[in-house]
Amino acid sequence: MGRKTLEKFLNCFEAKQRRYIVQAGVTRDLGNYLRGLEFDVHTRLNADSYAASLTKNSNTALLPTVFGWSAVALDPHSAMNSAYQFLSAQRAISFLDPYGMHCEWGDTMHVTLHRAKSGCAITKADFLENKQRPTSPGNKRPQRVTRARTISNYAADIARNFDGASTERLLSSIRTAALARTSFNPENRLISLWSAIEVLLSEPRDDARIVHYARLVVPCIVMRHTRRQVIAVYNELLPRYRSRLNTLTRSMETESHGHEAFAELVFLPDNQQHQAQLCTLLAENPLALHRVFKLQRDYKNVKAVNATIDDHADRVRWQIHRVYRARNQLVHAGRMPTYLESIILNLAEYYRSAVATIVGRAKREEEASDIDQIVSEIGIRYGILCNHFRKSKADSPLTLGDVAKLMGRI
Numbered sequence: 001m002g003r004k005t006l007e008k009f010l011n012c013f014e015a016k017q018r019r020y021i022v023q024a025g026v027t028r029d030l031g032n033y034l035r036g037l038e039f040d041v042h043t044r045l046n047a048d049s050y051a052a053s054l055t056k057n058s059n060t061a062l063l064p065t066v067f068g069w070s071a072v073a074l075d076p077h078s079a080m081n082s083a084y085q086f087l088s089a090q091r092a093i094s095f096l097d098p099y100g101m102h103c104e105w106g107d108t109m110h111v112t113l114h115r116a117k118s119g120c121a122i123t124k125a126d127f128l129e130n131k132q133r134p135t136s137p138g139n140k141r142p143q144r145v146t147r148a149r150t151i152s153n154y155a156a157d158i159a160r161n162f163d164g165a166s167t168e169r170l171l172s173s174i175r176t177a178a179l180a181r182t183s184f185n186p187e188n189r190l191i192s193l194w195s196a197i198e199v200l201l202s203e204p205r206d207d208a209r210i211v212h213y214a215r216l217v218v219p220c221i222v223m224r225h226t227r228r229q230v231i232a233v234y235n236e237l238l239p240r241y242r243s244r245l246n247t248l249t250r251s252m253e254t255e256s257h258g259h260e261a262f263a264e265l266v267f268l269p270d271n272q273q274h275q276a277q278l279c280t281l282l283a284e285n286p287l288a289l290h291r292v293f294k295l296q297r298d299y300k301n302v303k304a305v306n307a308t309i310d311d312h313a314d315r316v317r318w319q320i321h322r323v324y325r326a327r328n329q330l331v332h333a334g335r336m337p338t339y340l341e342s343i344i345l346n347l348a349e350y351y352r353s354a355v356a357t358i359v360g361r362a363k364r365e366e367e368a369s370d371i372d373q374i375v376s377e378i379g380i381r382y383g384i385l386c387n388h389f390r391k392s393k394a395d396s397p398l399t400l401g402d403v404a405k406l407m408g409r410i
Helices: 003-010 028-036 076-094 148-161 164-182 186-200 209-222 225-250 258-267 269-281 286-298 302-333 340-363 371-390 400-406
Strands: 018-026 040-043 065-073 108-113 120-123
Touching: 018 028, 018 076, 028 040, 028 065, 028 076, 065 076, 076 108, 076 120, 148 164, 148 340, 164 186, 164 340, 164 371, 186 209, 186 302, 186 340, 209 302, 209 340, 209 371, 225 258, 225 269, 225 286, 225 302, 258 269, 258 286, 258 400, 269 286, 286 302, 302 340, 302 371, 302 400, 340 371, 371 400
Parallel strands: none
Antiparallel strands: 018 065, 018 108, 040 065, 108 120
């Protein structure tokens, strides 16, 4: 990417704040309540400019009143989000009343610049919604796959591989994390996800809470980092290069298949000829070529492996501490950090990774596992993995056994 192209892209973003007006459809009860607080509330008219936006809500029939919200923000999405958070706070206040009220609004709102005649419809997106399956080649419609079998197998792994107390604790942690999906505001999402981490792990004894939790959960998150890296690149290549990529990996002298064979193709120096063929295959796709190059660069020798493992663990550990500080600001000081939504995304992914690693490790045991013992074993195995590469010569290329260790096969 050239400098001019990058400057043109960055110049598309405005750095100064503007005043926006947000129109949101609300229920009659909520409208009367907000009118009593002297906010701009009026009856919805189909002839107004916001009508088309508000009718996009599935609950539009229940929203006869329009709430007007003024906000100073960098962009319309931020202004819409501030209106959404304000309404969430009012709904929380309504829970203090023993009788409550019908407190509902439309997720799609109409946002205009102050004094502007036209605006746009913006929908509040859920960060933690299930991702839509990408479209297949030649088909414009996204192809959804039935997840029931996969999820039922995952639930069976939890029920069968842990003892009674550990199963109860694991399910309690998952239920706590699930509250993040149904919460109305990011504060509750962060608190729910962090509480799920604390329920999942043992209680601290001598160490500070954050030191204890970081020491236990970081190995569970980073243990399968290399495997996830390889799978991510491999899955991105499959839609376009599936047949030619499979032909290339089958021509190698290996008993592995799929992403494991792809890891051997990229990591092992004995496969230089096949690596050259892969580069030729991706020659017309600079982005794919760069991703494969970065993957190979991260694991080209023992020194690179040590740097990759340590850098990733340090980043995760720093992020866990950052999450804990943000959680304490919310719980103890009532302050909401500006970066809250980004760390919620990271924490949700960390939690999924940790649970997957714990469940995967328990499946290998012949008897019902204790969750604290499993977490301890994961930490020990991660330490063994790090020590294995730290004791090797820095400029040594990877061997087949090294790749197997990185991919979690042994």
